Amino acid sequence: MHAMQYEITLPADYDMGIIRKRVATRGHLLDDFPGLGLKAYLTRERGAGSPVNSYAPFYLWATPEGMNSFLWGPGFQGIVxxxxxxxxxxxAGLSYAEGPASGAIAAAATRLRLPVPDGVEPARFMEDEVARPVESGVVASAVAVDPSRWxxxxxxxxxxxxPQATGDRFQVLHLSEPGRAGLRVGRHW
Structure with missing residues (x-):
């Protein structure tokens, strides 16, 4: 599993209705994309709990070929x-879990980024993070690491x-999940 995200920060006075319309008319195009586990079409709106307006899709790829096919194909070129x-x-994916609310439609998402502290054993830190229990209200959750930045x-x-979740908060406009059922649950090493 590979996690991927790009975040497009938009002007403070940007009409976020443009993004909502974009997702409403184009989001379904990845509903059966080969190699994609899931894509959450995410936004943040300034003044609604966010300091900025942004469009920030988050992907969990089941295969690197799927990810590459998207990045070097017409889907990502549309963003460019x-x-x-x-x-x-x-x-790089470390774990994936379906939550207690896995059958529900996801309305919100959080992204918590943590530096791996200097002086700690990386494997132990990863073990501890992967072992955290999944909370009630969770549809699905993934943990991943960028070892170039730790x-x-x-x-x-x-x-x-x-209200108890930490990290950046997003609204989910659409969820494409053609390969979600095939994402391997549990630790990925």
């Missing part, structure tokens, strides 16, 4: 054509916005 070429963050990311889909 409309917004310029964003920096694409990528993390940054861990915990991405969680929620049935409803969770």
């Amino acid at each position: 054509d409309d917004f310029g070429r964003p920096r694409v963050r990528h993390w 940054e861990l990311v915990r991405f969680t889909l929620w049935e409803q916005p969770s």
Whole structure:
């Protein structure tokens, strides 16, 4: 499993209805994309619990071929054509879990990024993070790491916005999940 995200920060006065319309008319195009576990079409709106407006899709790829097919194909080129070429963050998957609300439609998401502290054994840190229990209200959750930056990311889909959740908060506009059932549950090493 590979996690991937690009975040497009938009002007403070940007009409976020443009993004909602984009997702409503194009989101379904990845509903059967080969190699994709899931894609959460995410937004944050300034003044609604966020300091910025942004469009920030988050992907869990079941295969590297699927990810590459998207990045070098017409889907990502549409983003480049409309917004310029964003920096694409990528993390190696450590674990995936279906939550107690796995049958629900995800309405919210959180992304918690944590530096792996200097002086700690990386394997022990990863073990501890992967072993954290999945909370009630969680639809699905993934943990991944970028070893070039020693940054861990915990991405969680929620049935409803969770007041106790930490990290950046997003609204889920659409969830494409052609390979979600095939994402391997549990630790990935």
